[in-house]
Amino acid sequence: FSTNEVFFEKTQFTGPGTNILFGGTAALGPGGRQALTVDGQLNLRILNSISPNVFLSGTAEAAVRVGGTYEQPRLMGTASLSGASIATLVGTERLMLANVKGLVRFNQNQASIDSLTATLGGGRVTASGGALLEGFTLAKFRLSVRGDDVTVPYPQGFRTTADADLDISGSTREQIVTGTVNLRRAEYTEDIELATLINSRREASLTEGGGAGFAASTQLDLRVEGRDALVVNNNLADVVGSVSLRVVGPVEDPIISGRISATRGTLNFRSDRYELTRAFIDLPPRRDADPILNIQAESEIRGYTVVVSLTGPLSQPQATVRSDPSLPQADVVSLITTGNLSSGQTSTSTLAQTGLGTAASLLTDTLINAPARRATDKLFGLNRFEIDPLIAGRGGESPTARLTVGRQINKNLSITYSTNVTSDQNQVLALEYRVSNRLSFVARYEQGSVSGFSSRNDNFSFEIRFRKRF
Structure with a gap:
């Protein structure tokens, strides 16, 4: 030992899945010199204590040389992963990258990803990019991530399969995720109570309950596209639709704007099925804004073709009804709500x-x-x-x-x-x-x-x- 250096003649750390060998000199303070070698295998489970919301498994292999000084260390060598998995919590859902395999190459103050592949939700994920280091800390980074046929349980209540091309860049203080998500299928099958839907308020954020960290400082700027990819099959609807959305803002509470349109399907009200003839839902680019409805559907009730239109904000929609053959408004309303004409042997109800x-x-x-x-x-x-x-x-x-x-x-x-x-x-x-x-x-x-x-x-x-x- 000295005041600013420590010398490792031959130091070995072993454990289940871990065998690390240190040798050389490590700087402890200003003026110290770096001449250290690190070789061996590390069980990634050792790192699980770093964050309560990240779970690691598998083995990393390192062959790294540290040179330079205490003020300006230089890294040379490689680190690799094989058969590793990385899981994290987003809200109450768990996402896991499995079969992670990759090689990171260090060159003085830079780290570059030679290759990185993994599986997520039955699909394939690949990544490339690099980072700029300041000593042993991450200064800036930029990654290009591509996902093919990836299935995730998002948004809440959905099961979504998609392809994605994303760019992730930033620093440890702030990050931004940009790119495009192309939906293959986004399916919603949970039943909905109509009164709850109309009176609903904004729900908790994606990461609520999952802690802060990376998500708390991450901004999104994404386009989400999907032609005939949206499927709703529950007590209210059996619908196939398309989406064209933009997601902007913090990952904890983004603003979602754009249009959702139904291409075909039926709606259920009371005992009748209504075939969609027009269905658009516009999402204004404002926080907590009401979705704007423009929906028209028709049904056959007791020999009459009944047409119902809903327009306006979701919380206060305006309804218009008509029938073919034409009936008084009161009779059309009665057909929809009770299945019978309002007029009897005397007069209108x-x-x-x-x-x-x-x-x-x-x-x-x-x-x-x-x-x-x-x-x-x-x-x-x-x-x-x-x-x-x-x-x-x-x-x-x-x-x-x-x-x-x-x-x-x-x-x-x-x-x-x-x-x-x-x-x-x-x-x-x-x-x-x-x-x-x-x-x-x-x-x-x-x-x-x-x-x-x-x-x-x-x-x-x-x-x-x-x-x-x-």
């Missing part, structure tokens, strides 16, 4: 006339039907449960409500039972098989009235429904 039909339907669907549907699904296997309020009954009858239960047996086959909650039950049993969005078969049995006010016989019908646009 007070409920539909005053516009309470839509409100009552949304309230019952959100506050009663949705929770009851979840409960009956668990208890009895019924995934349809609805209560439709009717303030004015047909033919001047007393106010009542209609109970509907059903089961979606598979994607195309469903069975439904419906009855009035009165003494005149008017029970209906229907079995529907959908061959496609344009062709379906419906078998229907309707019980005749048992009330003294009217006389109707039991009725059985079989319908073939075919839709063709001219």
